[in-house]
Amino acid sequence: MPGLITLADLAVPDVTIRPIDVPEALENVVAAGPNWQRSADQFLLELPAIGRFLLEGGHSIGFARAPDIGDQDIAIFLAGTVFGILLHQRNHIVLHASAIAVNGKAVLFCGASGAGKSTIAAALGSRGYTLVTDDQAAITLDDAGTPIVHPDGRFLKLWAGSIDALALDGRKGEAMRGRMEKFYVEPVGSSTAAMPVGAVYMLFEDRPPRVAGIARPNVVDGARLLLANAYRPILIRRMGQQQKYFQVGAAIARAAGIFTLARPLRFTAMDDTVAMLEAHWADIGLTTAPNGMEPQG
Known part of the structure; x- marks a missing residue:
């Protein structure tokens, strides 16, 4: 496949x-x-x-x-x-998200199609961060109630413009469908280990009234945002899993944090977005060193 x-x-x-x-x-x-x-x-x-x-x-x-x-x-x-x-x-929590590894924890980017989930994951991959999952993120709770993300071994799926802007042409594979200008792209690194959630970001464009930056909604609003970013939300209601999503959403909000990330969608602003994320990871206790390595110096 x-x-x-x-x-x-x-x-x-x-x-x-x-x-x-x-x-x-x-x-x-x-x-x-x-x-x-x-x-x-x-x-x-x-x-x-x-x-x-x-x-x-x-x-x-x-x-x-x-x-x-x-x-x-x-x-x-x-x-x-x-x-x-x-x-x-399987009764997993499934989010419409991409994720990278930061110091042994999964950092997730959620959003609707076109929100930039895969593009941010690819940009971070180019800076040394390992891909955990693309498009779908499966989450379970371990025996201690810790939310765990499971890697899925997928390639990234990127539009031609993103591939060009991120200089990933050497990793571009075949087109997803016929003449569609969206391609499979081999990640620089891919995780095979399940890991706890480090943070979840809900992606938005910085259009008024939103301004560029990262904010933390309260636990209830964070859990609602998580449910809204489920993969195929109608199935959640039909399979009676709403309560489980709120339970896991509250666990993630308490243990790691659910945040909103508003940023410009233009590629020229990607360096600023990455810098904002790395500063935030330092603020919430995640290392800024890629692939779980200790920072130098």
Whole structure:
């Protein structure tokens, strides 16, 4: 599958993805929408002109592609929407976010499509910070109630303009779809270890009334922002997970911090944005040294 980093083979795969004869309906349906059905341990999704997908137990994805749908197109949906649903099926918290590692902790950037999540992660990667995840961030609570982010081994997905501005052409892979000017980009470094959340930033453009800077909302508003940045929010309501998102959001707000980050979207301001972030990490107790190394001097 394009856009995924190849790691050492596992004796027992965590997720299997294979073509199958996907049923048109499930038995013992407990919830349903216009193009999906859910039972106790199965989820059936139909994407018109793309195909049907059957997810089982949080560990298996079966798919039946629509006519004339090639490997490239089906892979985008398998690695994106469908895998996000699989993580929901596991009862994970799934945010629309990219994340980098700072001193052994995951710093997440959340926002809608086009907010700059991947671009900020790529810019920080060029400065030595390791990528943890792109586009989707799966979070669980450990036995101590600490929010933990799980790496996903993805390439970055960047528009051609971002690739040019960040001088990443040497790492550019194939286009995501046909002539689309969005490409898979190999990160400079990619983490394979789960790690606690260090901070979560909600991205905004510095348009009035917002001004450039970082602010910390109260715990309740922070938890609401987290829920608003869930991956496919409608699934949260349909799967009855709102309370869990508020619980994890409150845990993140207390243990690490949920912040708003307003900044200019122009590439010429990226150095200022990175400097603002590194100063903030120093203020909240995260090191400014990349890849978990101690600062020099």
